[in-house]
Amino acid sequence: xxxxxxxxxxxxxxxxxxxxxxxxxxxxxxxxxxxxxxxxxxxxxxxxxxxxxxxxxxxxxxxxxxxxxxxxxxxxxxxxxxxxxxxxxxxxxxxxxxxxxxxxxxxxxxxxxxxxxxxxxxxxxxxxxxxxxxxxxxxxxxxxxxxxxxxxxxxxxxxxxxxxxxxxxxxxxxxxxxxxxxxxxxxxxxxxxxxxxxxxxxxxxxxxxxxxxxxxxxxxxxxxxxxxxxxxxxxxxxxxxxxxxxxxxxxxxxxxxxxxxxxxxxxxxxxxxxxxxxxxxxxxxxxxxxxxxxxxxxxxxxxxxxxxxxxxxxxxxxxxxxx
Amino acid sequence: xxxxxxxxxxxxxxxxxxxxxxxxxxxxxxxxxxxxxxxxxxxxxxxxxxxxxxxxxxxxxxxxxxxxxxxxxxxxxxxxxxxxxxxxxxxxxxxxxxxxxxxxxxxxxxxxxxxxxxxxxxxxxxxxxxxxxxxxxxxxxxxxxxxxxxxxxxxxxxxxxxxxxxxxxxxxxxxxxxxxxxxxxxxxxxxxxxxxxxxxxxxxxxxxxxxxxxxxxxxxxxxxxxxxxxxxxxxxxxxxxxxxxxxxxxxxxxxxxxxxxxxxxxxxxxxxxxxxxxxxxxxxxxxxxxxxxxxxxxxxxxxxxxxxxxxxxxxxxxxxxxx
DNA sequence: ATACCCCATGACAACGTTGTCTCGGTCGGC
DNA sequence: GCCGACCGAGACAACGTTGTCATGGGGTAT
Numbered sequence: 001x002x003x004x005x006x007x008x009x010x011x012x013x014x015x016x017x018x019x020x021x022x023x024x025x026x027x028x029x030x031x032x033x034x035x036x037x038x039x040x041x042x043x044x045x046x047x048x049x050x051x052x053x054x055x056x057x058x059x060x061x062x063x064x065x066x067x068x069x070x071x072x073x074x075x076x077x078x079x080x081x082x083x084x085x086x087x088x089x090x091x092x093x094x095x096x097x098x099x100x101x102x103x104x105x106x107x108x109x110x111x112x113x114x115x116x117x118x119x120x121x122x123x124x125x126x127x128x129x130x131x132x133x134x135x136x137x138x139x140x141x142x143x144x145x146x147x148x149x150x151x152x153x154x155x156x157x158x159x160x161x162x163x164x165x166x167x168x169x170x171x172x173x174x175x176x177x178x179x180x181x182x183x184x185x186x187x188x189x190x191x192x193x194x195x196x197x198x199x200x201x202x203x204x205x206x207x208x209x210x211x212x213x214x215x216x217x218x219x220x221x222x223x224x225x226x227x228x229x230x231x232x233x234x235x236x237x238x239x240x241x242x243x244x245x246x247x248x249x250x251x252x253x254x255x256x257x258x259x260x261x262x263x264x265x266x267x268x269x270x271x272x273x274x275x276x277x278x279x280x281x282x283x284x285x286x287x288x289x290x291x292x293x294x295x296x297x298x299x300x301x302x303x304x305x306x307x308x309x310x311x312x313x314x315x316x317x318x319x320x321x322x323x
Numbered sequence: 324x325x326x327x328x329x330x331x332x333x334x335x336x337x338x339x340x341x342x343x344x345x346x347x348x349x350x351x352x353x354x355x356x357x358x359x360x361x362x363x364x365x366x367x368x369x370x371x372x373x374x375x376x377x378x379x380x381x382x383x384x385x386x387x388x389x390x391x392x393x394x395x396x397x398x399x400x401x402x403x404x405x406x407x408x409x410x411x412x413x414x415x416x417x418x419x420x421x422x423x424x425x426x427x428x429x430x431x432x433x434x435x436x437x438x439x440x441x442x443x444x445x446x447x448x449x450x451x452x453x454x455x456x457x458x459x460x461x462x463x464x465x466x467x468x469x470x471x472x473x474x475x476x477x478x479x480x481x482x483x484x485x486x487x488x489x490x491x492x493x494x495x496x497x498x499x500x501x502x503x504x505x506x507x508x509x510x511x512x513x514x515x516x517x518x519x520x521x522x523x524x525x526x527x528x529x530x531x532x533x534x535x536x537x538x539x540x541x542x543x544x545x546x547x548x549x550x551x552x553x554x555x556x557x558x559x560x561x562x563x564x565x566x567x568x569x570x571x572x573x574x575x576x577x578x579x580x581x582x583x584x585x586x587x588x589x590x591x592x593x594x595x596x597x598x599x600x601x602x603x604x605x606x607x608x609x610x611x612x613x614x615x616x617x618x619x620x621x622x623x624x625x626x627x628x629x630x631x632x633x634x635x636x637x638x639x640x641x642x643x644x645x646x
Numbered sequence: 647a648t649a650c651c652c653c654a655t656g657a658c659a660a661c662g663t664t665g666t667c668t669c670g671g672t673c674g675g676c
Numbered sequence: 677g678c679c680g681a682c683c684g685a686g687a688c689a690a691c692g693t694t695g696t697c698a699t700g701g702g703g704t705a706t
Contacts, residue, residue, distance in 0.1 A: 001692065011656045016694060026654060041453045046434040047373040048692035051661050056370065058413075066402065067605075069588075072395035079389065079416060088430065090381075090411050093402060107411065111369040130364045248592055265392075266589045269571055282390075324662065334686045339664060349684060371662035374691050650705080657698075668687080676678090 001042065008036035019044055050112070059292065060108030061091040062101055063119045070241060070262060070281045071119065074141065077285030078117055085293050087114065098122025109136060115292045117141060117285075123185070125149045137295035141288040143187040150303045152295070154288040158188050158261075161277040161310035162195025165237050165259040168275070168312060173322050174235040174257060175203055178226050180219065180247060181211040181239030192239045192261055208233050219243065220250040227256075234322035235259075244274065257320040259312075268315055275318025278311045324365065331359035342367055373435070382615065383431030384414040385424055386442045393564060393585060393604050394442065397464065400608030401440055408616050410437065421445025432459060438615045440464060440608075446508070448472045460618035464611040466510040473626045475618070477611040481511050481584075484600040484633035485518025488560050488582040491598070491635060496645050497558040497580060498526055501549050503542065503570060504534040504562030515562045515584055531556050542566065543573035550579075557645035558582075567597065582641040591638055598641025601634045 005015045010033060017025050018033040025033075036042075050056045059082045063071040079089045090108055094101035101121040108116060109131045116131075116138040123146040128138060132151065140153045169177050179196045182189035189211060197204050207229070210222045226233055235257035238244040244260030248270065251258075260267075263278035287306060328338045333356060340348050341356040348356075359365075373379045382405045386394040394416075402412045413431055417424040424444040431439060432454045439454075439461040446469040451461060455474065463476045492500050502519045505512035512534060520527050530552070533545045549556055558580035561567040567583030571593065574581075583590075586601035610629060 012692090013656060013658095013694080014654085017655090020694085024654060029654080043429070043433045045374070045692050047370055047379065048661090049694075050370040051368070051374050051663085051691090052693045052695085054661075065399065066389065067392075067396050067399035069390075069392055069395070072392070072398075073390050075395075076388065076390035076416065079414070083415070088413050088415065088434070090413055091402070092406070092411065093399065106366070110366045111411070245589065245592075248589075253594075264588075266568065266571075266587075266593070269568075270589070270592055271576075271594060335662090336664080336686060336688095337684085340685090343664085347684060352684080368662050371691090372664075374661090374693085375663045375665085377691075648706085650703100652703085653701090655699085655701105658696090660695085661693085663691085665690085666688090669685085671683090671685105673680105673682080675680090 001044070004033065004036045004040055004042050007040060008033045054112070056112050056114055057087045058111065058113045059087050059089055059289070060105070060111075060113035060116045061089055061118075062094055062104045062108070062116070063091070064096050064121060065093045066091060067093075068242075069264065070279075073281035074119075074285035077282040078289045081286055081289035081293070085296075094119075094121040096121045098124070102127055105131070112136075115139070115296055117288055117292060118145075119143060120145060122146070123187075137292055139288045139292045139295075141284050144305075152288075152291045152304050152306075154284055154291065154306045154308065156279045156284065156308045157310050158191035159195035159198065161261060161279070161312075162192040162237070162239075163199040164195075164310070164312050165261065165277045165318070166196050166199035168314070168318055169235045169237065169257060169259055170199065170203075172235075172257065172319055174233075175322070176205070176208060176231060176233045176235070177203075178208040178233035178236040179210070179239065180222065180236060180243050181209070182243065183213050184211045189239055196237060211239075219246040223247065223250045235318075235320075237261075244276070248274070255320060257318060257322070259318040263313065267313075270317075272317045272320065273315025275315045276313050278313050280308060280311075283308055324367070327356065327359045327363055327365050330363060331356045377435070379435050379437055380410045381434065381436045382410050382412055382612070383428070383434075383436035383439045384412055384441075385417055385427045385431070385439065386414070387419055387444060388416045389414060390416075391565075392587065393602075396604035397442070397608035400605040401612045404609055404612035404616070408619075417442075417444040419444045421447070425450055428454070435459075438462070438619055440611055440615060441468075442466060443468060445469070446510075460615055462611045462615045462618075464607050467628075475611075475614045475627050475629075477607055477614065477629045477631065479602045479607065479631045480633050481514035482518035482521065484584060484602070484635075485515040485560070485562075486522040487518075487633070487635050488584065488600045488641070489519050489522035491637070491641055492558045492560065492580060492582055493522065493526075495558075495580065495642055497556075498645070499528070499531060499554060499556045499558070500526075501531040501556035501559040502533070502562065503545065503559060503566050504532070505566065506536050507534045512562055519560060534562075542569040546570065546573045558641075558643075560584075567599070571597070578643060580641060580643040580645070582635075586636065590636075593640075595640045595643065596638025598638045599636050601636050603631060603634075606631055 001015050005012045015033055018030050061078050066072050066075055082089050092104040098121045118138055118140050119142045125145040128149055138151050144153045181193055184190050212218055238247050238260040241262030241264045260276045263276045267274040267276055324338050328335045338356055341353050384401050389395050389398055405412050415427040421444050441461055441463050442465045448468040451472055461474050467476045504516055507513050535541055561570050561583040564585030564587045583599045586599045590597040590599055
């Protein structure tokens with residue numbers, strides 16, 4: 001910028017004014033400056049600008065794994081909204097590791113991101129307190145923060161969706177419906193279990209519930225055990241997309257009524273098509289990021305807790321009769 | 324940092340030394356400084372550090388669409404390697420729009436990213452010349468840069484993979500094999516067409532080739548036209564993952580031998596399983612980013628052009644006999 | 647003609663670090 | 677007891693912007 005200034009024969013500040021489109025510069029001068037900028041291939045140093053202004057025009061996104069279609073859809077939406085607001089996205093995957101989540105947040109905050117979008121892995125977010133007090137807004141998506149931290153959250157209707165899924169199977173005559181869920185320490189898994197339980201009411205049988213981290217081996221064994229036991233289930237409700245896919249693999253073509261939480265590509269092309277309760281990952285990302293920007297615009301109201309609806313999509317697997 | 328210094332009763336520079344683990348600080352002093360840091364909840368301002376050091380510890384990633392499983396897998400690998408090298412990732416989706424690609428690169432460079440990983444959308448990258456000359460290394464992945472720009476590239480064996488796919492169908496007795504590809508202006512599509520053509524040799528028939536941007540409607544119509552014509556194809560080779568899926572939808576269960584370029588989740592669960600030529604998106608990302616960091620470590624050698632192998636995975640659809 | 651105001655421009659400090667240089671004190675060797 | 681080396685620590689400038697305030701010149705109203 002110094003070079004541009006001397007090339008155009010003006011002061012530093014005038015170049016700054018032109019670059020930022022500030023008023024009060026004679027058109028002819030501005031033109032001369034622009035010519036010098038082009039000639040020298042100058043581009044503003046954003047690091048210096050960030051330092052001076054205290055704003056980085058950057059949003060930090062912490063998710064579980066960007067390679068997971070659910071989160072990459074969410075991430076894409078966050079990116080889009082950020083760009084619409086002139087911000088860039090710093091992103092990182094926590095891999096469901098609370099220490100890693102914390103480390104990412106710490107690093108993002110050291111870089112003075114304007115705001116944070118977090119899909120938390122852990123359940124203790126007291127480490128966020130100083131950042132929040134310092135004025136860095138955060139929005140939690142998909143899962144709420146741990147106790148004592150009251151920030152905006154955008155969740156989907158986990159319990160309601162699960163209830164809906166199980167109700168659907170009940171309406172087709174099933175009475176013994178298994179639940180394969182993620183570890184109950186994960187918020188969404190616990191919520192979905194609650195919905196499952198509520199839908200079943202007196203039919204609830206804890207022997208039909210298996211909750212553990214996903215993985216084909218485990219699911220296959222669990223399924224064999226469930227189906228081989230006395231009074232086996234006639235249907236299964238799977239608690240997330242990965243478990244649904246693992247279950248489909250484990251079933252290896254055997255027909256068993258199934259409704260899964262989370263939609264996934266090609267669910268419609270399998271035979272039978274897979275009935276799911278679909279969330280809207282892009283919607284979660286969009287709403288959360290818009291919430292964040294409304295905070296950045298100065299909204300100081302109490303924390304908002306939003307819940308997005310889910311949608312049951314019948315495709316065949318959830319409409320199979322018992323037996 | 325100023326506050327920490329006065330709290331600990333030392334000079335600014337001493338705090339800096341402690342924070343950066345530089346030698347030459349008395350252990351007792353260091354301890355006092357650390358105590359002050361904890362008490363004040365201080366964290367280094369990375370913006371200032373970037374400005375001063377001229378390094379941002381940031382890698383810019385430009386891809387087509389982070390929501391696409393292929394690119395999100397690639398992005399995850401880039402992120403991992405970057406983190407292993409102490410860098411964060413700024414990412415953006417170009418949406419196959421050259422202007423957007425350029426804009427993203429420009430923005431990243433204004434932020435003085437240490438290096439760039441680019442999946443290009445356009446075919447003119449002369450705009451990169453100033454950045455490259457300024458010492459910002461770039462690595463192109465999946466597709467090469469336009470003419471005149473000689474940077475490291477990491478591609479997969481597009482032509483070889485296509486040749487392999489078509490050869491596979493030929494070996495199962497097919498003689499009329501259609502090709503559904505992306506717009507030939509896209510490098511990978513053109514390469515795969517070349518491989519298809521090479522494998523067919525004299526059997527090549529341009530009436531069996533359809534190249535256009537993906538989208539179910541188009542694919543369905545194209546397929547109807549191909550299959551309804553005289554001497555219809557007995558097999559089809561699809562030029563990328565999205566087209567493979569669109570084709571499967573359009574076929575709606577009709578049996579037609581098919582081999583697709585790109586693997587995708589659940590390809591094994593469809594019936595028949597979908598035979599594919601699989602790339603390794605994570606491998607592309609990893610190799611490219613390692614290349615970038617070797618440049619950042621000072622490698623000034625000539626541009627390297629790497630090609631990763633592909634793998635044919637027979638699953639059933641590619642082994643169907645003609646008719 | 648004088649006073650006033652506005653416009654275009656510039657000088658200067660500050661943002662929070664880190665690299666360089668300097669300085670005082672202690673220690674070891676002769 | 678003297679000198680050089682070394683160690684811990686600090687002063688200062690610089691990175692490239694932008695916000696604040698100052699300045700001078702020309703136009704307008706009185």
